[in-house]
Every structure is written in C-alpha cells, then in structure tokens.
Amino acid sequence: MRITSSIAALASLVLVSACTEPVEDGPEPEETMMPVEPDGGIGDGATPLPELLGTAIPEALHGRWGLVPADCTSTRGDAKGLITIDAERIEFYESRAVVDEIEEQDTGMIRARFAFTGEGQEWTRDIEWRLSEGGATLTRSESGEDALEEPLSYTKCETEGE
Template sequence: MKHLALLRSALPLTLLTLAACAEPIEERPDTEETALPVEPDGGIGDGAEPLPEILGKDIPRGLHGRWGLVPADCTSTLGDAKGLIDIDAEGIKFYESRAVVDEVEAKEATMIRASFAFSGEGQEWTRDMEWRLSDDGMQLTRSESGDEAIPDPLTYTKCEAEGEAS
C-alpha cells in the first residue's frame, strides 16, 4: 500500500517535469502548408489519373442508346429489326430478349466487361460479354467469351436520335 501511495504522490510531479521538457507551441517553427486544388472529377489536383468508375451493375452512360447491326435496324417500322438493341443503365433490350448485368469484371466510361443474365421467350441464360465504344462514339463492339459464345465480334452503329438529320 505504501508503494501505491508513493506512486500517486509522485505522478503529478512526473507529469509536470515531462511537460516542462516539451517545446512551447509558440516557439515551434511554422510549417508551410500548400493546399492542392481540387480537380473537376473530385481528385486532389496532383495530376493523378481519375478513379475508375465504381464497379456497380449499371451500364456506363457512353454505351446508352439505340444501336443497329445494319442501317435498316434503326429505321424499320415493321417490328422486324432483329439487330436493333437499346441500352440503358439497367440493361440491354434485344429483339426477343433482355440482358442485365450479373457480375462486373471491368468497367470504364466507354467499356464494360461482365457476365450478363438473359431472359426471353421463356428461357434464361448467361453470357460473358465485353461492350466497347469506338473513339468517335458512333460504333459499339460486342465480344463474347465462354461456352456458346458468338465467335466473332459484332459491331453496332449508333442510331440517329429522332429529329436528327443525316
């Protein structure tokens, strides 16, 4: 017990001695702080590449729209545009089926590589596909991999929006 009482009485003196050894705040050298500018994409202005899109299950905005394998797919009014696709954030509508993103492998503003879950005509299946937008934004290439994949890439051309002239 005596040791505990002695330790309690020495503690305030020990803390006071340690505090006296510390350098006073006003005598510490000023450090120069430089704020980095914020980049438009939310980066810190250090020239680093922007962060990639979060790998959510939405399809990148650059791929959205109506696309046809042949020009007639974009203009047919007979309902026979078998090569027409319509892409939005939630999926891809084909002639007689719909595909939604199941698992994303890679995604950028102009590309998505993912497993897609299809449904149509009373059936369900999956396909591993990559969709890549051309540099000019007018063509979209679809490549498949895995079992039952289409062997050669398919290239779709962007359909003109209603009211656009060629």
C-alpha cells in the same frame, strides 16, 4: 455550518462540471475522398471510380444501336439487329440482359457476365461491349461456352433532331 459549507462545495462542483465540454471517446470519423479530374479540379470531368459505377452500364453506351441501317429505321417491328441500352439493361429483339457480375469497366466499355431472359428461357453470357474512339460504333465480343465466334459491330442509331 458544516452542512452549509458541504452544500456550497457540492454546488460549486456541479457548476464547474456543467461549464466544461464533455470528453468524447472514440476515433475521429473518416472522410470520404471525392474523385478529382486529372487537372486537379473536382467533379464533372473526372472518370468515375469503378466502385462508384456499381452495376450500371456506362452512360456512353446508352442508346439505340443497329447491326444494319434498317434496324434503326424499321417501323414494322422486324429490326432483329436492334438493341437498346440503358443503365439497367440491354434490350434485344426477343430477349433482354442485365449485368450479373462486372469483370472490368470504364466510361466507354464494360466486360461482364450478363444474365439473359427471353422466350421462356434464362442463360448467361460473358460479353465485352466497347465503344469506338468516335463513339459511333459499339463492338460486342463474347467469351466462354456458346460464345459468338466473331465480334459484332453495332452502329449508333440517329435520334430525332440529330
């Protein structure tokens, strides 16, 4: 009888332990907070947090920009003042630049070190690109060695259908 009662006790213990939830050790996972708009809403109008922007050039600066009106309309390939900006790069007449290191940025501006390549050469420049209030003008200001002395102002090129 002793063996039978020991087996019954052991079976009871197994059943009780199978019915209880396991205890998990360790801290609770942390939640990632979502940015909110100034009015408390979530999402579409919120200014992106700098850490979410990464090294992308702000979308408000994307597009085609010319130093003079002819830069936007030339079909001869001689638009030396035309630049094209997307999230990854800035294309110039004979060179291109990518973000190397961001100093400051928001939705209408970026100040960063840009790595340039063109005509077999490589160089860097510290540049601030700032969009005007109305969004029609983009100002380029440089600092550091070999910087432009005066800021340059680019005008947004119209796209078909505008």
